[in-house]
Amino acid sequence: MIWNETIECASREYLSELQSKRLRDCVNRVYHNVPYYRKRMQEAGLLPGDIRTIDDLKKLPFTYKQDLRDNYPFGVFAAPMSEIVRLHASSGTTGRPTVVGRTRKDLDIWSECVARSLFLSGVSNKDIVQVGYGYGLFTGGLGLHYGVENIGAAVVPASGGNTKKQIQLIHDFGTTVLACTPSYALYIADAIKDAGLDPAKDLKLRVGIFGAEPWSEAMRNEIQTKLNIKAHDIYGLSEVMGPGVACDCEFQNGLHVCEDYFFPEIINPETGEQCKPGEVGELVFTSLGVEGMPLIRYRTHDLSRIIPGDCPCGRSTVRIAKLMGRSDDMLIIRGVNVFPSQVESVLLSMSETEPHYMLIVDRKGTLDTLTIQVEIQEQFFADNIKGLQAVEKKIKSNLESVLGISVIVQLVEPKTLQRFEQGKAQRVIDNRKF
Amino acid sequence: MKIKQLSVFLENKAGRLSEVSDILGGAGINMTAFSVADTSDFGILRAIVSQPEEALQLLKNAGYAVSLTDVICIKCPNTPGSLAKALHVLNAGNVQIEYMYAFSMGEIAQVVIRPADIANCERALETHGIELVSSDKLYTL
Numbered sequence: 325m326i327w328n329e330t331i332e333c334a335s336r337e338y339l340s341e342l343q344s345k346r347l348r349d350c351v352n353r354v355y356h357n358v359p360y361y362r363k364r365m366q367e368a369g370l371l372p373g374d375i376r377t378i379d380d381l382k383k384l385p386f387t388y389k390q391d392l393r394d395n396y397p398f399g400v401f402a403a404p405m406s407e408i409v410r411l412h413a414s415s416g417t418t419g420r421p422t423v424v425g426r427t428r429k430d431l432d433i434w435s436e437c438v439a440r441s442l443f444l445s446g447v448s449n450k451d452i453v454q455v456g457y458g459y460g461l462f463t464g465g466l467g468l469h470y471g472v473e474n475i476g477a478a479v480v481p482a483s484g485g486n487t488k489k490q491i492q493l494i495h496d497f498g499t500t501v502l503a504c505t506p507s508y509a510l511y512i513a514d515a516i517k518d519a520g521l522d523p524a525k526d527l528k529l530r531v532g533i534f535g536a537e538p539w540s541e542a543m544r545n546e547i548q549t550k551l552n553i554k555a556h557d558i559y560g561l562s563e564v565m566g567p568g569v570a571c572d573c574e575f576q577n578g579l580h581v582c583e584d585y586f587f588p589e590i591i592n593p594e595t596g597e598q599c600k601p602g603e604v605g606e607l608v609f610t611s612l613g614v615e616g617m618p619l620i621r622y623r624t625h626d627l628s629r630i631i632p633g634d635c636p637c638g639r640s641t642v643r644i645a646k647l648m649g650r651s652d653d654m655l656i657i658r659g660v661n662v663f664p665s666q667v668e669s670v671l672l673s674m675s676e677t678e679p680h681y682m683l684i685v686d687r688k689g690t691l692d693t694l695t696i697q698v699e700i701q702e703q704f705f706a707d708n709i710k711g712l713q714a715v716e717k718k719i720k721s722n723l724e725s726v727l728g729i730s731v732i733v734q735l736v737e738p739k740t741l742q743r744f745e746q747g748k749a750q751r752v753i754d755n756r757k758f
Numbered sequence: 759m760k761i762k763q764l765s766v767f768l769e770n771k772a773g774r775l776s777e778v779s780d781i782l783g784g785a786g787i788n789m790t791a792f793s794v795a796d797t798s799d800f801g802i803l804r805a806i807v808s809q810p811e812e813a814l815q816l817l818k819n820a821g822y823a824v825s826l827t828d829v830i831c832i833k834c835p836n837t838p839g840s841l842a843k844a845l846h847v848l849n850a851g852n853v854q855i856e857y858m859y860a861f862s863m864g865e866i867a868q869v870v871i872r873p874a875d876i877a878n879c880e881r882a883l884e885t886h887g888i889e890l891v892s893s894d895k896l897y898t899l
């Protein structure tokens with residue numbers, strides 16, 4: 325079932341037209357209402373009239389998270405406080421939170437987008453949806469909440485935490501849909517098992533809607549098996565809106581973007597140029613139709629790519645690949661952008677467990693080399709040299725076809741690669757001296 | 759008469775082999791025979807040990823990629839030409855060999871063979887009266 329066929333199955337011409345019109349309105353709004361945007365456009369020598377179509381978007385300067393912090397708390401709001409009806413804030417690691425303000429119309433847009441996400445996940449008004457995202461300043465809980473009410477399903481506003489209670493509600497209410505972070509879903513799954521319950525027999529759960537943190541396909545498989553559900557990926561960030569900017573459909577091959585409200589670009593994080601279709605780069609969003617705090621070319625630092633081609637579900641909205649990590653991790657090797665997350669997804673596709681690997685970049689003369697060390701896994705280990713060399717070769721050719729550069733693959737003993745450094749996985753050693 | 763051989767993945771780095779023997783030795787597990795096959799960056803240690811299951815668990819716990827592989831061991835006189843005789847038998851029986859290694863003790867030489875097809879190999883050897891070494895004998899040599 326498709327929530328809004330007019331938009332979600334619209335022709336490209338129709339969508340471009342709509343996007344162009346909304347972009348013009350948005351640029352006008354921020355130019356006249358937000359000193360920050362006016363200044364940035366003036367610096368770029370731009371007037372609102374220079375932006376006619378969605379293709380003109382690339383003329384506009386980027387907006388960074390720091391810009392929002394610099395204008396704390398309400399400096400980038402484009403609507404007067406009399407029209408703002410909701411404030412959210414995300415905690416910043418550096419002190420100042422990032423504040424967002426929404427008008428009544430913005431909240432309607434949000435609940436429209438979440439409604440689409442729910443339908444993308446196969447949820448209908450017959451379902452009981454338990455929202456295990458935190459309610460409060462964080463956008464997760466309330467965002468899902470109003471979307472569920474919008475489609476007419478029953479919402480259980482459980483909020484996050486208190487796992488025992490969550491399981492009791494799932495069991496006693498016959499909850500059919502669980503929405504929370506994927507890591508919390510796994511935690512709940514284990515607690516359900518510990519409580520002696522079998523999801524297939526004792527529970528009615530059938531769908532999961534998980535987001536707010538990156539998670540791998542391996543994790544998706546694990547959650548699906550443990551909870552006996554279909555797990556969907558919902559994407560969003562509070563600056564742009566919150567959950568519901570994009571969500572994957574029954575085919576689980578990329579997330580359909582609500583591109584009539586949030587226009588996605590994939591750019592090269594170094595040069596700022598738009599990537600070719602299908603290329604991996606940083607996801608950038610421009611809000612279209614939003615009043616309270618529209619964003620122009622907001623840099624998410626999330627990595628993804630546009631999935632080319634039509635989706636068999638019948639929707640024509642553009643799809644972005646499951647998030648692949650952060651753009652801050654990008655390496656440039658022989659002029660090609662390489663992301664550790666690409667290596668991870670190649671290795672993941674060849675195995676069932678989390679791969680451990682290390683990228684080592686060296687410069688021999690004027691030539692950069694990329695060596696990828698991969699810890700040998702039980703399932704790859706064969707008592708025969710030819711077999712191991714075949715594994716090495718397979719990894720090498722899969723990596724080369726994805727990365728587009730030649731690599732050296734080295735199998736190493738298990739548990740020999742460094743795991744974490746200050747809580748963050750250390751995946752790269754760059755020995756080049758610039 | 760299959761024998762369980764320990765196979766361990768090793769990086770081609772100094773000290774790796776001695777670490778494995780330290781671990782096994784420390785647990786009182788004896789290595790009767792071993793060989794190392796290697797490429798420029800990794801190798802496989804293959805060893806006949808006194809307690810293969812324990813050795814497997816021990817090395818697994820120590821973080822090694824390790825497995826048990828079925829092999830066959832034959833015994834022949836430590837004299838010129840006797841290995842050749844055994845090999846002719848295998849050849850004639852169309853037995854494909856993935857690898858083999860040998861060790862001798864006084865009058866007797868023992869040859870560990872990893873055939874592509876264990877049953878086929880056993881049959882070929884037995885019909886020609888070539889003596890197979892049983893696992894309990896070999897593990898405790």
Ligand SMILES: [Zn+2]
Binds near residue numbers: 574575580635638
């Ligand atoms: Zn689809």
